[in-house]
Amino acid sequence: MGLLTIDLNALAENYRMLQSMAGDGCEVGAVVKAQSYGLGAEKVSQALYNQGCRTFFIAKAHEIESLQGLPDDARTIVMNGYDPDHASIYAEHEMIPVLGSLYEVEAYKAHQDLSRKPCFFKFCTEMNRAGMGKDEWESILNNPGLIGGLQLKGVMAHFACADEPEHPMTEEQFKTFSKIAGHFSDQYEGLERSLSNSFGIFRDDKYHFDLVRPGMCLYGLNPTPYKTENPMKRVVDLSINVIRTRLIPKDEYVGYGATYRFEKDTHVALLSAGYADGIYRSLSNKGKVFWNGIACPIRGRVSMDMIVVDLSDVPEDERPNAGDRMELIGPHQDADALAEEAGTIGYEILTALGERYERVYKD
Amino acid sequence: MGLLTIDLNALAENYRMLQSMAGDGCEVGAVVKAQSYGLGAEKVSQALYNQGCRTFFIAKAHEIESLQGLPDDARTIVMNGYDPDHASIYAEHEMIPVLGSLYEVEAYKAHQDLSRKPCFFKFCTEMNRAGMGKDEWESILNNPGLIGGLQLKGVMAHFACADEPEHPMTEEQFKTFSKIAGHFSDQYEGLERSLSNSFGIFRDDKYHFDLVRPGMCLYGLNPTPYKTENPMKRVVDLSINVIRTRLIPKDEYVGYGATYRFEKDTHVALLSAGYADGIYRSLSNKGKVFWNGIACPIRGRVSMDMIVVDLSDVPEDERPNAGDRMELIGPHQDADALAEEAGTIGYEILTALGERYERVYKD
Numbered sequence: 001m002g003l004l005t006i007d008l009n010a011l012a013e014n015y016r017m018l019q020s021m022a023g024d025g026c027e028v029g030a031v032v033k034a035q036s037y038g039l040g041a042e043k044v045s046q047a048l049y050n051q052g053c054r055t056f057f058i059a060k061a062h063e064i065e066s067l068q069g070l071p072d073d074a075r076t077i078v079m080n081g082y083d084p085d086h087a088s089i090y091a092e093h094e095m096i097p098v099l100g101s102l103y104e105v106e107a108y109k110a111h112q113d114l115s116r117k118p119c120f121f122k123f124c125t126e127m128n129r130a131g132m133g134k135d136e137w138e139s140i141l142n143n144p145g146l147i148g149g150l151q152l153k154g155v156m157a158h159f160a161c162a163d164e165p166e167h168p169m170t171e172e173q174f175k176t177f178s179k180i181a182g183h184f185s186d187q188y189e190g191l192e193r194s195l196s197n198s199f200g201i202f203r204d205d206k207y208h209f210d211l212v213r214p215g216m217c218l219y220g221l222n223p224t225p226y227k228t229e230n231p232m233k234r235v236v237d238l239s240i241n242v243i244r245t246r247l248i249p250k251d252e253y254v255g256y257g258a259t260y261r262f263e264k265d266t267h268v269a270l271l272s273a274g275y276a277d278g279i280y281r282s283l284s285n286k287g288k289v290f291w292n293g294i295a296c297p298i299r300g301r302v303s304m305d306m307i308v309v310d311l312s313d314v315p316e317d318e319r320p321n322a323g324d325r326m327e328l329i330g331p332h333q334d335a336d337a338l339a340e341e342a343g344t345i346g347y348e349i350l351t352a353l354g355e356r357y358e359r360v361y362k363d
Numbered sequence: 364m365g366l367l368t369i370d371l372n373a374l375a376e377n378y379r380m381l382q383s384m385a386g387d388g389c390e391v392g393a394v395v396k397a398q399s400y401g402l403g404a405e406k407v408s409q410a411l412y413n414q415g416c417r418t419f420f421i422a423k424a425h426e427i428e429s430l431q432g433l434p435d436d437a438r439t440i441v442m443n444g445y446d447p448d449h450a451s452i453y454a455e456h457e458m459i460p461v462l463g464s465l466y467e468v469e470a471y472k473a474h475q476d477l478s479r480k481p482c483f484f485k486f487c488t489e490m491n492r493a494g495m496g497k498d499e500w501e502s503i504l505n506n507p508g509l510i511g512g513l514q515l516k517g518v519m520a521h522f523a524c525a526d527e528p529e530h531p532m533t534e535e536q537f538k539t540f541s542k543i544a545g546h547f548s549d550q551y552e553g554l555e556r557s558l559s560n561s562f563g564i565f566r567d568d569k570y571h572f573d574l575v576r577p578g579m580c581l582y583g584l585n586p587t588p589y590k591t592e593n594p595m596k597r598v599v600d601l602s603i604n605v606i607r608t609r610l611i612p613k614d615e616y617v618g619y620g621a622t623y624r625f626e627k628d629t630h631v632a633l634l635s636a637g638y639a640d641g642i643y644r645s646l647s648n649k650g651k652v653f654w655n656g657i658a659c660p661i662r663g664r665v666s667m668d669m670i671v672v673d674l675s676d677v678p679e680d681e682r683p684n685a686g687d688r689m690e691l692i693g694p695h696q697d698a699d700a701l702a703e704e705a706g707t708i709g710y711e712i713l714t715a716l717g718e719r720y721e722r723v724y725k726d
Contacts, residue, residue, distance in 0.1 A: 001423055001446065034639035034667060034719070059668035060364055060635065060719060080635050080668060081606055083364065083686065101607040103685050124609075128617040129663075129671055130633060133609060160619055169621060243444055244464040246487075246496055254491040256523055258532060270493060272423065272443055276397035276714040281707050282645070300492075304397060304710060305422035305443055308492055322466050323446065344644050347667060351639040352715065356397070356423060 001241040001272045003325055004357040006039050008047040010233035014218050015051045017231070021201060026208045029055035031197075031215030033063060033079070038278075038353040039219055039236065041066035043361050048218070049074055057213055061086040064093045077120060081130065082108045090114050098122045098156055100131045102139065105147055118153040120192075121184070125176040126169055127160040141183050154192035154211065155181050162199035162207075165226040170200075174207055181209070198223040202231075221346040222336050234334055236350065238357065239325035240271040240289065245311065254308050255300025260285055262299075267311040269296070269320055274305045278352030279328070280342040283307075287341045290332040291320050364604040364635045366688055367720040369402050371410040373596035377581050378414045380594070384564060389571045392418035394560075394578030396426060396442070401641075401716040402582055402599065404429035406724050411581070412437055420576055424449040427456045440483060442519075444493065445471045453477050461485045461519055463494045465502065468510055481516040483555075484547070488539040489532050490523040504546050517555035517574065518544050525562035525570075528589040533563075537570055544572070561586040565594075584709040585699050597697055599713065601720065602688035603634040603652065608674065617671050618663025623648055625662075630674040632659070632683055637668045641715030642691070643705045646670075650704045653695040654683050 018028045030053050031037075036044035045056055045067050056067060059080045067076055075096060082090075082097035082104045090097070091113060098120040099105050109115045124131030132140075140146050157177040161167040174195065181193045193209035198217035200207045202224050217223035220235035248254060248266050271289065275281045284301040289309050296309040309326065311319055320326060329335055335346040342349065381391045393416050394400075399407035408419055408430050419430055422443045430439055438459060445453075445460035445467045453460070454476060461483040462468050472478045487494030495503075503509050520540040524530040537558065544556045556572040561580035563570045565587050580586035583598035611617060611629050634652065638644045647664040652672050659672040672689065674682055683689060692698055698709040705712065 001425075001443075001448075037639075037667075059639075062364075063719070080364075083604065083606075083635075085364075085686065101609075101685070103607060126616070126621075127619075128609070128611045128615055128631075129666065129669060130606065160616075160621055164620070241446065243446075243493065244466060246464075246491065248491045252491055253489070253523070256490075257527070258489075258523055268491075272446075275711050276401075276422075281711050303492065304400075304714065306492060322464070323448065348638050348644050351667060356426070 002277065002328070002357045003237075003239050003360065004353060005237040005360045005362060006043065007233070007235050007237070008043065008361055008363040010220065010235045011044065011047055011218060012051050014220065014232050014235070015048055015053060018201060018212070018214050018217070019052070022208055022212055025210070027055060027192075027211045028053065029057055029077070029194075029211055029213050030218055031057040031213050032067065033057065033059035033215075034351050035066060037215060037219050037347060038350040040359065040361070042069055045070055045074075047363065055211065057215075061089045061095065064089065064095055079122075079130075081122070082119075084111070087111055087114065096120055096153065100124075102132070102136050102146070105140075105150070109147070109150060115149060116151065118151045120154040120156055121152060122156045122158070123177065123180050125157045125173045125180075127158060127173075129158070131157065137180055144187060152184070152188050152191065154194060155184050156194045159195070159197060159200050162197065162203050163225055170203065216347055219350060220334065221350070225336070230334070230336070234331070236329050236335060236353075237327075238329040238353070239327050240273045240307075242320050242322050242324045242326060243270045243272050243306070244322050245269045245319060253300070256303060257301055260300040267314075267319060268299060268308050269311055269326065271307050271309060271326060272305065273328075273354070273356070274303045274307055276304045277354035277356050278349065279307060280344070280352070282342045282344070283338075287338065288333070290327040290330065292318060293332055295332075296326065365640065365691070365720045366600075366602050366723065367716060368600040368723045368725060369406065370596070370598050370600070371406065371724055371726040373583065373598045374407060374410055374581060375414050377583065377595050377598070378411055378416060381564060381575070381577050381580070382415070385571055385575055388573070390418060390555075390574045391416065392420055392440070392557075392574055392576050393581055394420040394576050395430065396420060396422035396578070397714050398429060400578060400582050400710060401713040403722065403724070405432055408433055408437075410726065418574065420578075424452045424458065427452065427458055442485075442493075444485070445482075447474070450474055450477065459483055459516065463487075465495070465499050465509070468503075468513070472510070472513060478512060479514065481514045483517040483519055483557075484515060485519045485521070486540065486543050488520045488536045488543075490521060490536075492521070494520065500543055507550060515547070515551050515554065517557060518547050519557045522558070522560060522563050525560065525566050526588055533566065579710055582713060583697065584713070588699070593697070593699070597694070599692050599698060599716075600690075601692040601716070602690050603636045603670075605683050605685050605687045605689060606633045606635050606669070607685050608632045608682060616663070619666060620664055623663040630677075630682060631662060631671050632674055632689065634670050634672060634689060635668065636691075636717070636719070637666045637670055639667045640717035640719050641712065642670060643707070643715070645705045645707070646701075650701065651696070653690040653693065655681055656695055658695075659689065
């Protein structure tokens with residue numbers, strides 16, 4: 001058991017901060033794919049809508065199900081592209097696909113009804129992941145008939161290294177995107193240009209263009225990892241229930257595989273969550289939780305439903321009891337910090353937040 | 364997108380194999396916590412019920428919700444113990460708590476209605492995780508009044524190292540459990556004794572006692588990792604959709620952080636699943652998928668919703684196209700093998716299987 005608290009006021013404050021950074025000429029959308037990075041897309045998107053957000057980005061077409069509560073003046077953009085197998089989902093819902101290849105352009109054009117609805121294009125600039133390559137966009141520019149009839153509303157690209165300060169690829173990608181977007185803007189009036197994810201927004205105002213796509217920073221992760229301080233409000237708190245405490249005698253082991261041996265008699269707490277709840281097994285003998293601000297290291301392996309933490313540094317009369325909740329994510333350890341211990345990034349911590357926690361939305 | 368296939372026939376076959384190993388004197392229960400290790404507790408428990416399974420183990424009280432379809436002659440045992448905060452769930456459903464401390468015994472006794480219903484005890488033997496310690500079980504044996512009135516139906520302990528052949532702790536735990544269980548059996552007629560998880564079942568018949576609790580091996584993971592061959596049928600297949608293919612020129616990079624540089628012009632496929640779908644980020648530049656039995660290594664970092672795989676070893680005229688599905692878990696790579704690449708265990712692969720796949724249950 002555990003209590004996962006999502007602070008919708010902090011989320012709203014983060015969104016307003018981005019609005020003020022983006023200024024009047026730039027729309028601030030929101031990336032709400034993967035259940036808003038694990039936080040719950042329905043509640044998150046509603047809260048963002050209330051702050052004025054009208055453009056929501058998902059990765060996969062069927063994720064539209066999680067946004068059904070949004071009013072009609074909100075739009076949804078599907079970033080992983082158009083798959084003809086999903087034509088029926090597109091027919092049923094208003095969604096804008098981000099076409100990322102000539103194959104997708106052809107498939108979308110071939111669908112009589114859909115081809116009259118808006119679409120975006122994505123260009124692949126240096127990242128070699130999603131999006132049209134140079135050969136593809138040049139084909140289109142040289143032969144506009146290839147996309148004849150399509151309602152092209154916007155163009156996108158995606159930064160590969162914007163989290164690393166001074167990485168030369170970021171400025172290169174900006175230049176390439178500016179050039180291609182310029183060519184398309186000449187041909188398509190009112191075209192929306194979108195380049196920046198969270199990192200890009202904080203990197204440079206010139207990267208903002210017409211539409212920015214923050215995700216991680218909305219949810220409180222740090223979009224400026226090269227600076228000490230996180231400019232965003234923390235949105236997620238997670239505390240885990242104590243099942244029991246016990247005194248483990250000197251020289252005994254704990255957990256599967258007996259990987260940790262206690263060098264002295266040690267008070268520990270057994271907590272009711274494990275890797276099935278997103279507490280990565282890589283935190284075995286590494287991560288920690290907090291009690292009254294005091295760090296309590298994880299001892300032994302993380303199990304599927306339990307972890308054991310060391311209470312040595314907690315004064316005897318302040319030790320937690322069965323039923324108390326210890327902080328895994330909160331004021332003393334945010335998702336970024338926990339991720340570092342687990343050898344990953346805050347995103348992967350959030351998207352793994354389990355279904356077994358009690359969830360409370362603060363608003 | 365991806366297709367997750369759960370083979371309920373293979374699951375049934377695995378259960379029947381365990382029944383035949385356990386023999387007449389031993390009941391084979393099933394651990395269905397964490398949504399049956401990610402496979403879906405409702406369908407899995409129903410399929411096991413149809414094979415004669417009548418005892419289902421969950422970790423946390425509210426997981427009972429996933430078992431609501433089971434007939435009345437099935438019983439549910441809650442392994443993470445009794446939390447007084449969950450009294451209302453216990454009052455509403457027939458569930459047997461595994462009491463793991465004197466604190467829990469007191470709390471359960473204190474509830475007038477619950478205290479008349481059956482319970483199990485768990486003893487902590489060497490693992491120092493859940494369960495009553497020596498001081499606690501000795502208190503009870505010396506002073507049976509401590510548990511006076513409780514309907515003690517069974518006793519349990521849990522192996523710490525049964526996956527490691529010849530680990531001395533396993534035999535030690537067996538001896539300790541036998542002794543304590545013997546003392547309690549003297550006082551409580553018809554007491555059920557349960558020690559073995561999947562590993563224990565395969566380790567030695569004498570570890571079976573009256574009730575075994577397989578989990579991982581039911582779901583096709585290997586309960587005999589020290590042998591080459593997995594005696595279980597594979598239950599899970601997972602294949603991921605190709606979004607597009609592309610030719611990446613020599614010396615270019617792929618993905619976030621530009622962590623992989625291609626040494627030659629290389630055909631790759633972009634697949635529509637990432638770490639939000641349980642493809643751990645630790646598989647970056649490490650894991651692989653299969654196409655027609657040919658290994659295609661993951662290049663660059665695993666993203667939240669995408670991976671890129673190298674098609675170099677696939678003959679030109681056999682390359683996959685957009686819309687095809689490549690094998691992530693299947694005949695060429697089971698969950699255990701994928702786990703090894705990710706630096707973890709098969710359990711953590713299964714429990715992380717995302718909600719975004721299309722799920723098909725074969726029966």
